[in-house]
Amino acid sequence: MGTNSEAQGGRLFFRSETFAGDARRRPPTGETVTEAAREIPIHAQCDVLVVGGGPAGVAAAVAAGRRGARTLLLERNNHLGGLSTGGLVVWIDRMTDWSGRKVIRGFAEEFLGRLPPGAIAGPPPAAWGSRDAATAAWWQLRTAAFHGVVTHSPTCDPEVMKLAAMEMVLESGAEILFHAWGAEPLMEEGAVRGAIFESKQGRRAIRAACVVDATGDGDLFARAGAAFDADIDENDIHHCMNTSWLFGGVNMPRYQRWRAEEPEAFGAFMQRGRERFRYFERAFASWRDDVALFLGPRLSGYSAVDVDDLTAVEIQSHRLMAQHLEHYRAEAPGFRNAWMMLSAPQIGIRHARRLRGAGSVLRSDWDGRVRADEIGVSPSLAPKFPNVSVPYGALVPERLDGLLAPGRHLSCDSNSHSFLREIPQCWLTGQAAGLAAAIAADRNLASRAVPIAELQAGLRKEGVHLSDAEPAGSEEFQTASSCISATEGR
Template sequence: MKTVVRTDERILSSDIFDRDSRVKRPDHGTWAEPGKDIPVYHRCGVLVVGGGPSGTAAAAAAARAGADVALLERYNHLGGLSTGGLVIWIDRMTDWEGQLVIRGFAEELFDRLPADAIAGPAREDWGSQDAAKAAHWSQRTAAYHGVVTWSPTIDPERLKLLSQEIVLERKVKLIYHSWAAIPIVQDGVVKGVVFESKEGRMAIMADVVVDATGDGDLFARAGAAFVNDIEEADVHHCMNTSWLFGGVDMNRWIEFKAGQPEAFSAFMARGREVCGLFERPFVSWRNDVALFMGPRQSGYSALDVDDLTAVEVRSHRAMAAHLDYFKAHAPGFEEAYLMLSAPQIGVRHARRLSGVGAVLRSQWPDGVALADEVGVTPAVSPKFPNISIPYGALVPQQLDGLLACGRHISCDRNSHGFMREIPQCWITGQAAGVAAALASRGCIEPRFIDVGALQSALLAQGVYLRAGAGQGAQARAAAEAGI
């Protein structure tokens, strides 16, 4: 077990647990797959593969921009890790001054979610450095470095439903229970995908494909360059299956954790001894529901089916062990029960695109609005200004007909620590969706679209961009809106 220390470049401190030993997979030979004609299930302007945060945002944004859109999702819901993965603590959407910079599709979601589906600080407290407010919200995932932030927790079922209804309102063709298998590539251009379902293997053809798989499955299989370097001791590169306990009293737990630090330290130390893999709980959208987003496990690959299985087995065993220990020893957990283990495994990293641009650690200190800025992310600490997200981070160096969005965009491993978060996935998804719509409408490759037109379209959809980005994009948007 390793403990990651909280620094200016990391928000979380957490225990990280090494993988179990692995038995080498035996070689069972090969089988030649027979060739056959595959029926074309659908044709569209923009195909989004993956209905997680970035894919949902991409589909909604592309349809809003006027494209004929299809959204292919392997599960029975949208939202990905923010719903099925139970990553219901949505990371910071305000900067360290309290300004909301994760806007657009993200803002629409929070405007439309029911009030009782969201728990977080009031808008007037965003950016507050009041010691009492910061102390209160630091125990509730919404204050860091002494600053109150907009980083709420949400009801995953409400977010599933809302995400679905938004894309259906915009006439997106939604296809559940379907897993994209291979991209269709002709002369270096992605033309669609082959997918598997209960009906067998079929194809979807599209002008532009958006890879929102989270792991870069499509761009990797299409031959695009990517990297997968990680820091083994970094929480951002671990896996686990999250879970919820019901029947708890989180206010009592927080009183214990914050009010009796020595007893809490002893509780945690004893838990590591008893359970082995061990994690502390986080608040959720309700006081009677506790969220566990660990124990975080390192050394496993999100691209290896045996590793994925092993993480699931360890996580579910840890869930049961935690229940026994917490019921016996944790204030507020006396009546706890197993409520839900996440239907989706918590993958933080697999591949990252090698794009024509990237979000880089070297850019953090400057905070410059890049010419092709398509979004802005809060920095990891008040030490740094806001960070520009360039359109080039979504565009493969060579491959055409495809854009990437979500946690596998082009960035270095330091920047990946925040670019993989739910709000940043909404931002890059919205950018990819609008760009794909423009490319489809103009019958051009995504790398050749007019960036100024893209920025104007994003501004019209409520995305936050800085005045220094592009060449007059904000002025054009204002003129088009009649302002």
């Protein structure tokens, strides 16, 4: 499988700046205990069970609820939004392509449209796609211009996003269950038919016709025995972990002016930070001028599904937060009165597992082809690549039935993961998975047998942008055997 550096002709697009390599793993004890079998209560029965209330899970629950499915959204935390809120990843990446056309629409457009002024910051639509050097330079410092092109990639208030997500789910008719950790899939004749969750009430079960695994880490599909990939490129950030944070009491315009006007002084400041603390991160703009966002330092060499590693990253990130405050307060213009506002309640995981799907998105697909089972269109990684058609098959396990897997653990190679894991793309795949799960439950179909034409018509009705061009290949994604051949050679 290619690496991101290969995708960029030897140049890494998103480099992992640090490699810890010193993760101390607890030596296995080599001993086990036997857990007693027990009867557990069925807490609820539904058509569609969505496990995980991040961007993908919220979009899935809304889509399934609106289609009339009895939908239940299970979330381990006390809020919705996943990394986009609890992870403080409030910088919603590009929804426009390099010409400035908005290609990620549907749920994304509706959700962002609900945020009131003051809760969302970014360039106005008229500026999207602008290549004017001064405009792009101004927005680049505010995370809304890349490669000299102004983009639709706003920063948003996480509390307002939590509320908007919750209200959209409830308005759709779906129900929410917070403080419920999806532990095991319920299996019947080899297919997923619900899940067991852990809670303060103990272990409980939910029966469902179709399950959407939106945990981001593939918790459900991995435990159901679906094949997945966990390969990483150690030099690439796509697998890095960190707990993000916010500093309040800052003057971001002052800091941004300093960065723009005194790049050498800024470079020396960053260098001194790296010398002092080894891992050092620059401040990003947030949705407010008095709040700074830190989405790193990005730590590599850890596993996102190892509880000791997760703990080690938390300890290191929290220490780094305090060290950064000290250095920024002492040296960075605009930070003299900064204070530690919030460390993210959810650890920042970019990559844990990626489903091996009936279909997939591979680096070789970045050629403008339109997939016959397209469920949405993603902006590409860089202006030299055309938009990327996202197939339904990337959410469907190679063999396992009764489960769909939208979000950052969808089926793709590590190159394509670098942009398909972004929040707008998770909304896109989540919306499609929720609608497909509702159709499957309603019509008593296997999730892999959902008619693509019906799915696409439903998505268009909800404002999703699909390609106008003719799809490559005429056969619809329907049967397991035709799908499996799509992934041969991976």
